[in-house]
Amino acid sequence: MSSQQKTQQYKNLALLNAQSPLFNQVCVIGLGLIGASIAQAIKNNGLAERIVAVDRHEPSLKEAIQHGLLDAGSVVLSEIVSGSDLIIIAVPAQAVQAVFIDIKNAMDSGLLATDCIITDVCSTKVNIIDAAKAVFETLPVGLVPAHPIAGAENSGYHARRATLFVNHSVIICELPTTSHLAIAKLSQLWEAVGASVMPMEAAHHDAILAHTSHLPHLLAFNLVEQLASHDDNLDMFRYAAGGFRDFTRIAASDPKMWHDIFFANQSAIISALDEYSVYLSDIRQLIIDKNSTALMGLLGRAQAARRHFGHMLASTPYTDTSAMSASYNITPSNTVSGTITIPGDKSISHRSIMLGSLATGVTHVTGFLEGEDALATLQAFRDMGVIIEGPDNGNLTIHGVGMNGLKPSKTPLYMGNSGTSMRLLAGILAAQAFDSVLTGDTSLNKRPMERIAAPLRQMGAVIQSTGQKGTAPLSITGRDSVGTPLQGIEYDMPVASAQIKSCLLLAGLWAEGTTTVTQPEVSRDHTERMLSAFGYPVTxxxxxxxxxxxxxxxxxxxxxxxxxxxxxxxxxxxxISQDSELTLKQVGINPTRTGIIDILKLMQADISLSNETHVGGEPVADITIRGSNLVGIEIPEYLVPLAIDEFPVLFIAASCAQGRTILTGAKELRVKESDRIAVMAEGLQTLGVDCTVTEDGLIIEGKGTQSQNSDINNSQPVFGGGDIVSHHDHRIAMSFAVASLRASQQISIEGIETINTSFPGFAELANQIGMSIDVVSA
Structure with missing residues (x-):
């Protein structure tokens, strides 16, 4: 059973046994920032009948009682602990063993039940468990070591904040000797005060915190000491820039607390310091050698990693509806107009990173899409040792490492929400010498990966998908372990998919012999075009x-x-809107991608192309679209692969058309970021459009009307208003935003954060041409 499954089991157990409030009496030992803040949070949320505290500073106890925070307080545990069913130890790590002795004495004298829940808030865990082992003959069944990852610059009782733990993580170390109910009740308490609970083994916790918390604090203290020791320290501090102030802010923390932490977590901190010393020595040498490329690579990787990890943490819960906080509120508008520039092509941006990294020499990329999907690909190649400068307003410089120059990533490669990144990278990594793991956010990890894993295995790849449905994470065994290179194959694709085709063609670059892919219908050919642009023959x-x-x-x-x-x-x-005329500048019109244009023309849309030329081997043109009286059609199946990503918004067009539109042969839509057929049907029905879901498509009853007056025909409302659930699919959210142009009432769309995966700035651009989208953050 996974840690997540265990945690959910514990929560269910706690709910079955929960009383209101959760605890009869909570005893907090130590009224510093953390102890006082958790006491205040418990008080404000009504989680305990009584709260008592132990602290050496009597004025703090008296003030807490006067404020109504405490029901009782003492400098001696035995005087107030009787009847407590939860004890929270919030003292420095070196003092915890003495507290355990007092708790054991209280248990031995009958003041405390032997199953009383005992927890702590210390930032080291192994030493806490060792201290408990030294005091108790066997670890108490209620012992739950924990660590809230929260703090503030100021300390002490007066710095307390009931909201200190909101949107912060609390690590709980689940010991085999601890009762499940104790873990569940403590988890429930932390979640009730706004924190997110994460299970973790104690030794792993100490190693992680040594790098992410203890080492930065140690360096901050040391840097301030270094500058203060200079003869001209007054000038140094007077002219210190914001970076120095930001980094050394944590050196204002409590010295006694950090003194204890550094000793308590000695082994892990020394290991982190040794590793840091190696990196410091390396960057020192780069500066001495004036190695510009390598230094830019290091700085660029660090900058990108900082942004990427922040994004990764924020994007992980994209499909967790409890974490969604942003939505669109859209007021209906009737018309759009203007000339605008659309962001760069996501498919081509992905491939420019991949092939530029594998090339010899330098590749300069312009127009790169700085959306989260493409940035996930960029970060993956940085993680594999490629030096990439940028992105800077869509400009990148990639220092290629050659076909055999990639290095193993020290961590799983995180693909965010990008199926293109995962599927294409799987083909590349299947041919590398080293082992790899590919993972993504919750949504991506539910999408099918056997469609690329199975043919890769035919080529000799050793690749393991997850679960019965063959999803990510994907584990790929390197060729050094397998002992043989990949072998070229002939593969007949069951469905037309550019991702499957590209995955196999990329794997074929390293395979012995010829790799041939036969597709049932034409699919987008960006991989073939870009391989040719990089000088690699494609037949x-x-x-x-x-x-x-x-x-x-x-x-x-x-x-x-x-x-x-x-x-x-x-x-x-x-x-679909009245009196509209919109020009989109220099849009890619690759013939394997123009299904959207062909289908709209069949629906009698007024579309014209001008200024046609080629950019980077891809045809481009200005596209002008005018308000039109659309008609329903039966969409030719040969066009389906050429418009597979555009069908959500084509369903909006079909709803505004006169007559019925029928889509068949589009099973691929069911395995995108969401089941786009089912989700779009659900939203259309919410807005008053009749539609029928079929196994491989959708039938939409258009609400356009016949009229001699074209202005009347494309101005009448088609949609009502309502709340749309996007299922955290960016194309679903943007499609229903477009529907507002023919709506009679406001449309609200939940879960729009994923739009940044492919189209950052969508709302701003839409408002620029006359729409009225209000982005609301909870």
């Missing part, structure tokens, strides 16, 4: 695409055109 014979293994890629200049999938939202917005 295309109808729907058969082949590569020979053993070639090389050569770096060069890549210009990323505007993304037609992102442009699709604005095409439909203009087509």
């Amino acid at each position: 295309v014979d109808g729907n058969r695409i082949s590569v020979e293994g053993g070639g090389t890629l050569k770096g060069g200049d890549i210009a990323v055109p505007a993304d037609i999938s992102s442009a699709a939202f604005f095409m439909v917005a203009a087509a």
Whole structure:
């Protein structure tokens, strides 16, 4: 059973046994910042009948009683602990063993039940458990070591805040000797005061905290001491910049507390210091050698990692509805107009990173999409040792490492919400010498990966998916362990999928012999085009695409055109609204991606292309769309792969058309970020549109009306208003935003954070052309 499953089991157990309030009497030992804050949070949330405390500072006890925070307080535990069913130890780590002695004496004298829950808030855990072992003959069944990852610059009783733990993590170390109910009740308490509970083994906790908390504090104290020891220290502190102040702020923390922590976690901190010394020595040498490229690589990786980890932590709960905090409130508007530039193509941005990293020489990329999906790909290659400068306003410089220059990542490669990143990278990593693990957020880890894993195994890859459904995380065994290279195969694809095709073609770059992929219908060909742009021969014979293994890629200049999938939202917005005329500048019109244009033209949309040219091997054009009287159609199946990502917004167009629109042959939509057929049908029905879900498509009864007056035809409301659940799918959210142009009432869309995966700045651009989207954060 996983730790998450155990935690949920404990929560269920706690709910079955829960009383209101949760505890009869809580005894807090130590009324410093953490102890007083948890006492205040318990008080404010009504989690205990009584709260008592022990502290050496009697004035703090008296004040807490006067404030109504405490029911009783004492400097001696035995005087007030009787009847407590929870004890929270909030004293320095070195003092905990003495507290355990007092608790054992209280148990031995009958003041405390032997199953009383005992927890602590110390930032080291192994020494706390060792101290308990030294005092108790056997560890108490109620002992639950814990550590809230929260704090503040000021300390003491007066610095207390009941909200100190809101949106912070609390690590709980689940000991085999501890009762499940004790773990569950303590977890419930921490969650009730706004924290998120994470289970972790004690030794792992101490190692993690040594690097992320204890080492930074030690360095901050040391740096301030270094500067204070200079003869000109007054000038140093007077002219210290904001970075110095930000970094050394933590050196204002309690010296006694940190003195104890440094000794309590000695082994892990020394290990972290030794590792830091190696990195410090390396960067010192880079500066001595004036190694500009390597130094830029190090600084760039660090900057990107800082942003990436922040994003990773924020994006992990994209599919956890309890974590969603942002939504759209959209007021209906009738028309859009103007000339706008759409962000860069996501598919091409992914591939520019991948092939630029594997090329020899330097690759310069312009127009790179700085959305979260593409940034996940960028970070993955940084994690594998590639030096990448940027992104800076869509500009990147990639210092390629060659076909065999990637290095193993020290951690699993995190793909966020990007299926393209995971599936294409799996093909590359299946051919590498080293082992790899690919993982993503909750949504991505539910999406099918056997569709690429199975054919990769036919090539000789050793790849393990997760669970019965074959999902991520993916574990890939390196070729050094397997002992043989990949072998080229001929593979008939069961469905037309650019991701499957690209995965196998990329794996084929290292395979012995020829790798040939045959697709049932044409799918987007960005991989083939970009391989050619990097000088790698690709053979295309109808729907058969082949590569020979053993070639090389050569770096060069890549210009990323505007993304037609992102442009699709604005095409439909203009087509369905009154008196609209919108021009989208230099959009990619790769013939394997223009299904959206072809389908809208079949629906009689007024679309024209101008200024057609080529950018980086890809055709581009300005696209102008005017308000149109759309008609329902039966969508030709050969166009389905060419518009697979655009169907959510095409369903909005179909709803505004006169007559019925029928989509078949689109099973692929059911395995995207969400089941896009079911989710769109649900939303359309919420807004008053009749539609029928089929096994491989959707039937939509358009609400457009016949009229000689075109202005009347495309101005009448089609949708009502209501609340739309996007299921954290960016294309679902943006599609229903477009629906507001033909709505009679306000539309609210929940869970819109994922829009940043492909289209950062969507709401701002939509408002620029006349829509009225209000982004609301809870």
